[in-house]
């Protein structure tokens with residue numbers, strides 16, 4: 084079968100790989116489609132020591148079950164599923180704290196197990212046991228379901244930031260995860276959703292989102308737009324979805340007093356430091372929270388919000404490509420020409 088395989092930092096190849104082996108304790112899934120994640124782009128550029136090559140990558144996937152091992156309970160052939168891709172050990176101090184997304188023994192799909200840029204995928208027993216295999220109801224399309232995993236990371240972040248009905252939220256960075264932030268904050272009842280982006284075509288793509296104030300970060304004064312739309316107060320929550328030092332440093336100034344800043348996008352490993360105006364945090368009683376990855380409960384919530392029709396993924400999925408064209412898809416992401424790119428394996 085055809086698959087996208089990581090060999091080394093920057094070395095991603097489309098190859099023929101052996102079929103996954105059905106066992107008594109696994110599931111086999113026929114992949115319908117799989118979205119390109121920023122972490123896939125990182126593998127295709129700087130690499131990641133956590134990914135063990137040669138490895139089939141891709142983890143934002145949806146497909147249907149074609150094999151259920153005799154020891155596997157609760158799943159049937161034909162059911163559609165998506166995945167919570169960080170397989171936690173369930174048996175360490177972090178897992179005991181309910182923080183499986185930070186489990187030091189975690190084995191993520193597409194790092195330790197093969198992923199979804201492929202025709203078929205074996206889901207290991209560890210994923211079944213950990214509740215990582217999430218069923219997709221008929222009311223959720225394949226394309227929406229493929230975004231459940233990235234949406235789950237956004238839901239984790241919005242929970243940590245405490246976004247609630249009536250809030251004014253500023254999102255800094257209008258890539259695919261910024262766009263998902265906008266949809267998710269609306270779904271949680273935010274009254275005012277603003278998103279800052281600097282470049283085309285993403286500015287135009289974001290303007291397709293319903294009920295979102297898109298701010299052109301180069302041509303508009305972000306502070307005055309935020310003030311104008313929050314009764315002069317500032318945003319209840321500022322979510323930084325742009326992976327830059329400048330965006331993180333600026334973010335605290337847009338929050339209202341007593342507000343929250345969420346550092347969602349990570350900075351590069353070799354330049355992780357920012358300068359923080361501590362007086363703004365101190366006198367403004369700001370909370371600064373981090374958010375990384377998600378847990379199965381967040382994927383369940385993501386699928387639920389989609390089933391309720393609260394997330395419009397149509398404007399966020401801007402490109403669809405065959406698996407063979409993965410490098411073009413990665414280039415679209417790298418050059419910020421797209422929001423989400425969906426990858427389709429060859430049909431049998």
Ligand SMILES: [Zn+2]
Nearest residue numbers: 120121143233
């Ligand atoms: Zn992802």
Ligand SMILES: [Zn+2]
Nearest residue numbers: 172175178186
């Ligand atoms: Zn653990």
